[in-house]
Amino acid sequence: MSHLTPLISVIMPVHNAGGYLIEAVSSILKQDKVNLELILVDDHSTDKAIQKLPANLSQDHRLQIVLSNKRGVVAAMAAGFLKAKGDYIARMDADDIALPDRLIKQYHYLQAHPEIGIAGGQVKIISKLPVEKGFALYERWLNQLCTAEDIERELFIESPIPNPTAFFRRETYDLLQGYQDPEWAEDYDMWLRAHALGIKMGKPEGVILHWRDHESRLTHCDKRYDNKLFLKAKAYYLSHSHHLKERKAIIWGTGPIGVYLYDILNKQKIEVEAFIEVNPRRVGGLKRGLPVLHFSELKQYTHNSSALIIGAVGARGAREEIRKALIEMGKEEGRDFLFAA
Known part of the structure; x- marks a missing residue:
């Protein structure tokens, strides 16, 4: 043969x-x-x-x-x-x-x-x-x-x-x-x-x-x-990647995934500027001492910022909605934003 x-x-x-x-x-x-x-x-x-x-x-x-x-x-x-x-x-x-x-x-x-x-x-x-x-x-x-x-x-x-x-x-x-x-x-x-x-x-x-x-x-x-260990792996490699080289982050999501992601990135010495939310009851306050912005404020907020937007919402369908909103703002996936959930 x-x-x-x-x-x-x-x-x-x-x-x-x-x-x-x-x-x-x-x-x-x-x-x-x-x-x-x-x-x-x-x-x-x-x-x-x-x-x-x-x-x-x-x-x-x-x-x-x-x-x-x-x-x-x-x-x-x-x-x-x-x-x-x-x-x-x-x-x-x-x-x-x-x-x-x-x-x-x-x-x-x-x-x-x-x-x-x-x-x-x-x-x-x-x-x-x-x-x-x-x-x-x-x-x-x-x-x-x-x-x-x-x-x-x-x-x-x-x-x-x-x-x-x-x-x-x-x-x-x-x-x-x-x-x-x-x-x-x-x-x-x-x-x-x-x-x-x-x-x-x-x-x-x-x-x-x-x-x-x-x-x-x-x-x-x-x-x-375990999901938390997966998130820890993501944060570790993100913090050492070109995505966050000399760059800050903005986290979309103030739920458990977003907050845990913040905690891990913080341990990796990555500065997070703000959180993004769509829920009006969560907007305007602070999360981990950082401002929680409504997603409609994001375009103006990032006008003079090179921060990487990280989607961290685990609800089914949320990723597609966030992607659509960011693309409509003129953001490019992989350059301006990516997802960790």
Whole structure:
């Protein structure tokens, strides 16, 4: 068989994946038209799912099983990368299903877009239970962000790359020194660090992964996925970004998100000038000692100010309304304003 791609190393951390593991492993080994190795990293599993893999999978010459020395996904990825020989590094979860053309699509996408360092992918959420509305909205939002410009514009709203779809050029993964272990989620940290280094991210069109939602998924049970920690990550990287270099901020929103964002930016020595509100009962007072302006005052207020306006309202539909209002004022997203919620 002639292979159409250089070697792709797929790293799959596994911790008690149970009955999902067979389907996940099989979906990688059945990938179309790619030269691959699958590095399955045992993250101290106790359910024997790895040992119970059927012979047609466990004896596949492309599969190797590695034991991680330390506990956790970050350590497991590091252990897998030490064994990886590929020119490309792909991330895969042990409870998801890669569609047969996942890897070839991502490979061709990177070939067609040499400026992109990390390819993500569009997903379809699958679950035994009805998918919660918030997660369904997240799926739709994720799948709308395909170009590097789209992802960069909305990076500080939420994590824009589903982690089990991540596909890296090896030199990009080396530059980032793999996943790190901050107090917030390691995948969102990876995309924020990539942005800080000027690495572009994008996605090919079309669903490439069935993303399984269940109660024991890390996003549901790992404290690093707490909303406050996500906001802390956003504020940390925003404060060190070109967006706030020698520049003040104005926060749109005086609710819990806006106030917490102010507190974190303040700790990062970023000066906030004012808060913006649409609720007349909140306008005219002070929040954290700063004036609360009505949004209609914003154009005049910012006439002689280069402050970055940061949208920090979590209510559904608020982002679209704020975006519309700011664009009508002549503001440009990414230059004059961005969103952190």
